[in-house]
Amino acid sequence: MSTIEDVARLAGLSRTTVSRVINNHPYVSESKKRVVLEAMEELGYVPNSSARSLRNQKTEIIAVFIPRVLNPFFSQFIETLEIASSERNYQLIVCQTQYSKTKELKYLNLLKTKQVDGVILASLENDWSKIEPYMEYGPIVLCNEFEENAKVPMIRLDQAFGGYIATKHLIEQGHRHIAYCCGGHRSNVAKERERGFKQALAEAELPFDEKTAFRDAFNIEDGKRVFRELKELEEKPTAVFTGADEVAAGIISEAKKHGWNVPEELAVVGFDNQEITELLDPMITTVHQPVGEMAKKAMDVMIDKINRKIYHSLEIYQFPLKLIVRDSTVSKDLAKV
Amino acid sequence: MSTIEDVARLAGLSRTTVSRVINNHPYVSESKKRVVLEAMEELGYVPNSSARSLRNQKTEIIAVFIPRVLNPFFSQFIETLEIASSERNYQLIVCQTQYSKTKELKYLNLLKTKQVDGVILASLENDWSKIEPYMEYGPIVLCNEFEENAKVPMIRLDQAFGGYIATKHLIEQGHRHIAYCCGGHRSNVAKERERGFKQALAEAELPFDEKTAFRDAFNIEDGKRVFRELKELEEKPTAVFTGADEVAAGIISEAKKHGWNVPEELAVVGFDNQEITELLDPMITTVHQPVGEMAKKAMDVMIDKINRKIYHSLEIYQFPLKLIVRDSTVSKDLAKV
DNA sequence: ATGAAAGCGCTAACAG
DNA sequence: CTGTTAGCGCTTTCAT
Numbered sequence: 233m234s235t236i237e238d239v240a241r242l243a244g245l246s247r248t249t250v251s252r253v254i255n256n257h258p259y260v261s262e263s264k265k266r267v268v269l270e271a272m273e274e275l276g277y278v279p280n281s282s283a284r285s286l287r288n289q290k291t292e293i294i295a296v297f298i299p300r301v302l303n304p305f306f307s308q309f310i311e312t313l314e315i316a317s318s319e320r321n322y323q324l325i326v327c328q329t330q331y332s333k334t335k336e337l338k339y340l341n342l343l344k345t346k347q348v349d350g351v352i353l354a355s356l357e358n359d360w361s362k363i364e365p366y367m368e369y370g371p372i373v374l375c376n377e378f379e380e381n382a383k384v385p386m387i388r389l390d391q392a393f394g395g396y397i398a399t400k401h402l403i404e405q406g407h408r409h410i411a412y413c414c415g416g417h418r419s420n421v422a423k424e425r426e427r428g429f430k431q432a433l434a435e436a437e438l439p440f441d442e443k444t445a446f447r448d449a450f451n452i453e454d455g456k457r458v459f460r461e462l463k464e465l466e467e468k469p470t471a472v473f474t475g476a477d478e479v480a481a482g483i484i485s486e487a488k489k490h491g492w493n494v495p496e497e498l499a500v501v502g503f504d505n506q507e508i509t510e511l512l513d514p515m516i517t518t519v520h521q522p523v524g525e526m527a528k529k530a531m532d533v534m535i536d537k538i539n540r541k542i543y544h545s546l547e548i549y550q551f552p553l554k555l556i557v558r559d560s561t562v563s564k565d566l567a568k569v
Numbered sequence: 570m571s572t573i574e575d576v577a578r579l580a581g582l583s584r585t586t587v588s589r590v591i592n593n594h595p596y597v598s599e600s601k602k603r604v605v606l607e608a609m610e611e612l613g614y615v616p617n618s619s620a621r622s623l624r625n626q627k628t629e630i631i632a633v634f635i636p637r638v639l640n641p642f643f644s645q646f647i648e649t650l651e652i653a654s655s656e657r658n659y660q661l662i663v664c665q666t667q668y669s670k671t672k673e674l675k676y677l678n679l680l681k682t683k684q685v686d687g688v689i690l691a692s693l694e695n696d697w698s699k700i701e702p703y704m705e706y707g708p709i710v711l712c713n714e715f716e717e718n719a720k721v722p723m724i725r726l727d728q729a730f731g732g733y734i735a736t737k738h739l740i741e742q743g744h745r746h747i748a749y750c751c752g753g754h755r756s757n758v759a760k761e762r763e764r765g766f767k768q769a770l771a772e773a774e775l776p777f778d779e780k781t782a783f784r785d786a787f788n789i790e791d792g793k794r795v796f797r798e799l800k801e802l803e804e805k806p807t808a809v810f811t812g813a814d815e816v817a818a819g820i821i822s823e824a825k826k827h828g829w830n831v832p833e834e835l836a837v838v839g840f841d842n843q844e845i846t847e848l849l850d851p852m853i854t855t856v857h858q859p860v861g862e863m864a865k866k867a868m869d870v871m872i873d874k875i876n877r878k879i880y881h882s883l884e885i886y887q888f889p890l891k892l893i894v895r896d897s898t899v900s901k902d903l904a905k906v
Numbered sequence: 907a908t909g910a911a912a913g914c915g916c917t918a919a920c921a922g
Numbered sequence: 923c924t925g926t927t928a929g930c931g932c933t934t935t936c937a938t
Contacts, residue, residue: 283915285619347618620931
């Protein structure tokens with residue numbers, strides 16, 4: 233492993249000059265620059281990043297917190313975020329909190345130990361009061377998940393609107409009793425969706441039925457379970473709003489297995505617009521979230537915070553959601569009439 | 570940000586002693602140890618990891634190369650790998666090569682610049698001769714993807730066996746003309762599967778039909794395209810072997826849209842045993858891969874290489890594959906008879 | 907059992 | 923335009 237010293241010696245110059253060449257500083261004559269470049273080439277020299285990090289107090293690494301990668305929403309998020317970070321010459325450390333407060337706190341030490349320059353939180357397990365103190369050590373940006381009274385940049389989606397348009401669509405299809413099925417008790421994302429859901433009901437003067445409200449549905453299996461509970465109910469809903477396409481897919485798949493017709497006997501809306509929505513029969517009506525744009529924005533904001541070194545600043549960037557109507561809410565036969 | 574110096578001063582001791590306490594070295598009296606611990610606590614001291622990395626020539630970070638996270642096989646891989654690394658107190662940097670040679674090479678510089686302690690390659694774009702030189706700078710471990718004549722640890726799955734059992738199963742169902750549909754021309758994983766596929770055909774004295782061989786199918790869209798090409802053929806196959814559940818799902822979905830019955834008119838086997846295999850109707854017959862075990866083993870081997878500092882060592886760890894028979898190859902009606 | 911001092915590889919005042 | 927020098931925060935000989 234050759235060092236800057238070796239390069240300097242071979243080039244017959246000082247470390248400073250070599251450093252200047254590496255960092256593209258001005259005031260280096262073309263001739264010496266060439267000599268340095270040749271020496272670097274000959275030695276296969278590359279600057280040691282630990283040394284740079286120590287000296288510059290900057291690692292060029294960003295950590296992103298998510299519950300888990302396997303959740304397609306988060307895979308998609310990570311996919312774009314990694315591309316965005318790579319384009320900006322940052323590396324991305326992925327931290328899976330697995331919905332655990334302890335893990336989240338443990339990973340936050342990356343900021344304290346200066347192993348990363350900043351943290352993008354796409355999920356939130358602890359109370360904000362537990363997180364906030366870490367901002368002394370570096371920028372934290374909230375993305376997707378958010379917190380009403382935190383003074384940090386937040387990149388969010390208009391979840392209330394998402395809940396609203398999906399529910400309104402179901403009401404327009406004539407449904408009067410719509411089950412609510414989302415994930416995360418503490419999650420503000422879920423709370424906002426619920427708010428939108430309730431608003432749509434209220435506007436149509438429909439009551440919210442707590443007996444058909446599920447707040448712990450995250451995956452396919454949960455969806456299947458929800459359907460099984462639903463079908464045992466006295467007063468069965470005719471439609472269900474879900475907070476994830478996987479949950480919707482689970483409900484639909486289980487419903488079909490029990491001989492129910494979707495959407496005729498049970499209409500289902502998903503959330504996220506994942507690939508499976510076009511794979512199932514019926515194809516799933518869902519709410520599209522601009523995950524990629526959100527990820528890119530989060531990365532830009534993060535890098536801005538790192539450069540300006542101002543961490544406590546309330547900035548809100550909100551992206552719109554869009555309803556995508558497919559067959560799980562609108563009968564194909566009906567359409568033909 | 571307090572440093573080891575601050576702690577030493579507050580404790581009225583030397584940096585050396587503080588360092589010994591941090592690293593749990595022997596020869597520190599209990600009393601002084603307590604004093605140091607208290608001082609650390611009071612200052613909220615945490616060792617700076619850049620300084621440690623520089624001094625110890627170790628970052629405790631591992632990079633993993635995959636084409637992209639969105640591919641469910643790789644999401645699953647990353648999910649387990651991240652958990653495994655976290656358990657061993659390593660951080661994981663995710664690098665998406667996006668099937669690009671240039672990107673792969675660019676990311677390999679992480680090893681050269683000492684930003685990571687090692688690289689786990691789960692995909693491979695460049696010729697091994699381009700990769701091998703980087704082993705001068707740190708360990709490279711091959712996982713999933715492999716290379717016949719590389720002298721490195723390889724953690725692999727018995728892909729030839731996977732191709733073999735899936736194909737044999739189709740033959741046992743009476744199929745005589747089976748399409749081959751996999752991804753990656755250069756990939757040894759794909760080549761091995763093809764070898765297994767051909768072996769099964771050979772044993773049944775069936776010919777391999779190059780006209781129904783697709784070697785560029787990776788996702789749902791590709792699957793749909795493959796079906797559309799298949800159905801225009803003069804001599805249509807009655808079954809198709811695929812290298813990914815997404816591809817299988819695409820084929821099945823498109824086949825159903827065109828009014829074909831699966832498996833009666835076209836039987837389909839997937840690969841990976843992803844969640845969607847149980848979601849579609851028919852549920853997809855597939856080959857289960859022990860991704861989690863592979864990931865864990867890769868992490869263990871990597872850490873062993875880092876600690877022993879021996880990089881060029883040919884070690885092969887192979888995990889078995891398993892056929893999971895569902896409805897996309899065996900008619901449900903037939904089963905009832 | 908504890909401390910003084912050197913040095914990991916790099917960058918940036920400062921001086922010239 | 924170039925070089926000298928100090929120091930980022932830590933660990934580890936080598937003394938004592």
